[in-house]
Amino acid sequence: MRDPVLLQAVDVTCRYPGRAQGRPALDRLSLTLARGEWVAVAGPNGSGKSTLARVLAGLIPYQEGELWLNGQRLTPQAYDVRTRVGLVFQDPASQVVGATVEEDVAFGPENLGLPPSEIRRRVEEALALVGLAAMRHRPTRSLSGGQRQRLAIAGALAMEPDLLILDEPTAMLDPRGQEEVLAAVRRLNRRKKTAVLWITHRLEETLLAHRLLILQRGQVVAAGPPAPLLAGRQGPVESWGLRPPEVIRLAGALRRQGLPVPEEAATLQALTETVLQAWRAGGMGR
Ligand SMILES: Nc1ncnc2c1ncn2[C@@H]1O[C@H](COP(=O)(O)OP(=O)(O)OP(=O)(O)O)[C@@H](O)[C@H]1O
Ligand SMILES: [Mg+2]
Structure with missing residues (x-):
């Protein structure tokens, strides 16, 4: 049996203000994500990956098409998905808000006005999933890049999102940090069944995903299980501006x-x- 649909984008078009002419950043883009699915997104510079992340996380509006989350229509101009779609960016330093690890993760749930016992439960679970439980009292400024990125993921997780979007989360990390982050996301996808949209330039990272989407000029131009897709049997990988x-x-x-x-x-x-x-x-x- 197929997992039920979590998110659906149908012919979504997004233009940035002041860019009415030319090709839109998202050009009638359609995609479907199932609950618990791990989908990787790759594509050349300017193909619309970050725009897709921003639109799905409700940070910027889209102008045409339809967006559905959990069977609920998200209108183009205003929708509040911030508690249901978590977003992690590439820069580990810019996402830390708390003085200690634990305070940082508690920040979001506190803003939701949750009771203290529920905040504690969420913080503990999120820190355990990303492997930072033992560092809970550490000052955030003492963390490595990989640890900071896992902290950002824990902060997003503490909001208990249905979908976690990561926009090039390993781009600024060394190989060790890269592996730490990948392992943490893999764990939470398996254990907590959080759906993941993993945006990356590093194609070897996409091999872990259930499905890979290739973006080009604001559209999904290919999709499928990563290894066969990148093996070039279904399409010329180099022509997408990528290298297997x-x-x-x-x-x-x-x-x-x-x-x-x-x-x-x-x-x-x-x-x-x-x-x-x-x-x-x-x-x-x-
Ligand atoms: N804030 C913005 N204002 C205006 N245009 C933008 C803005 N951000 C992106 N764009 C344009 O939208 C298009 C898609 O950009 P986007 O950043 O989504 O691509 P990307 O695939 O994430 O690229 P990269 O691999 O470089 O991160 C590009 O043409 C880009 O110039
Ligand atoms: Mg980008």
């Missing part, structure tokens, strides 16, 4: 050599196993 991850290129090269590499093989481990099997079967010139 190394592991996908390697899979393609092995396939062209006649190795039976499955389409969904998107990790070095999976490729290693395929190569070893072929080796043991004597298919590699032994």
Whole structure:
């Protein structure tokens, strides 16, 4: 059975003020997200990724089309989804508001006027999900970039959103911070079933998603399971202004050599196993 629809955008068009001429930032864009789904969004600079994040989070209005969340129509000019759609940006420093980790996460729920016991429950759960429970009393200024980004995610989670949107959340992080953030989001998607829209330039990060959407000129030009999509069987990845991850290129090269590499093989481990099997079967010139 398919998961029920969480969010639906139908022919949504968004123009920035003062940009009435030319192509709109979102140009009759349509997409559907299921509950609990993890969808990655990739596309070249200026393709409308951040605009999509802002429109879905209710930060900027759209002019045409329809937006539905949980079966409820969100009107173009005014809608309050801030408690239901969380948004995390790329700059870890700009999103911290509290002096300590715990105060920072409590900020949103406090503004909702929730009772103290409920605020405590939410803060604890959010910190546990992002792996910051042991740092709850730490001053926020002492955190690393990866820890700050996980703190921003915890702050969004404490609002208990139906959808968490992350706009290039690892762009400013080193490999370790990048992995910390990816692992935290993976955990909350699995355990709490929060739907995730993960916007990124790093295509290797999209391989973890259930589905990948390619944005170009404000439209979704391709969609599907990430590995086959990036393997280029359904479309020319380079023509989208993107380059497939190394592991996908390697899979393609092995396939062209006649190795039976499955389409969904998107990790070095999976490729290693395929190569070893072929080796043991004597298919590699032994
Ligand atoms: N605040 C703004 N005012 C006017 N035009 C904007 C604004 N922000 C974005 N645009 C324009 O809207 C289009 C889409 O931009 P957007 O930032 O959504 O793309 P993006 O895919 O997030 O790009 P990047 O990969 O560089 O982050 C671009 O043509 C851009 O110039
Ligand atoms: Mg952007």
